Amino acid sequence: MSIDGDAQLAAEYRRINPMGRLPTLILPDGTVVTESTAILLTLEARHPEVGLLPPAADPARARALRWMMLAASELYPCVTRSDYPDRFGSDPASIRARAVDMAREIRQLIAEGAQPAPFVLGERLSLADLTLAVLSRWMGNEAWMPDHCPRIQSLARAVATRPRLSAAWARHFDLPR
Ligand SMILES: N[C@@H](CCC(=O)N[C@@H](CS)C(=O)NCC(=O)O)C(=O)O
Secondary structure, eight states: OOSTTSGGGSHHHHTTOTTOOSOEEEOTTOOEEESHHHHHHHHHHHOGGGOSSOOTTOHHHHHHHHHHHHIIIIIHHHHHHHHOGGGGOSOHHHHHHHHHHHHHHHHHHHHHHHOOSSBTBBTBOOHHHHHHHHHTTSTTOTTTHHHHOHHHHHHHHHHHTSTTTHHHHHHHOOOOO
């Protein structure tokens, strides 16, 4: 389903995801999973052989989860305010501008704290990198990223050029420069 045309707000889709948001995952037994982080963790648990996160007791897993959760829980609300400022008040231009600024501050904070090189866990790709790379492409930030948040820009490029991810990336985004 595409959000063009606001199909996500239709009653039929809201019966599956009452928030009217993408993504939604439906498991083979019919279990509905909403919230991107819950979806990613569900997929990681169901496909441990892929190694999308370190094992449960490994501190590296906690590090990946920290930055992944911060990105999803703090950046996504900014995306919503930027994409749909009318929902949040009568001055959409300033709501959008503040959301864009806040998202930039959060990205810089994550870059500073996580110090990705190129990934959050160094050479090891994890779910944190997928979340940070995708969220770095939204809100018209492609031009801002290279000069203001080069570490996340490099992370996004490393994700985008990963052989098993590059085709999926190219379906949605340009190659980060
Ligand atoms: N908390 C949700 C947020 C999802 C979200 O905001 N998705 C956007 C697309 S990237 C959406 O569906 N927006 C449409 C809308 O808010 O009407 C998650 O983490 O999955």
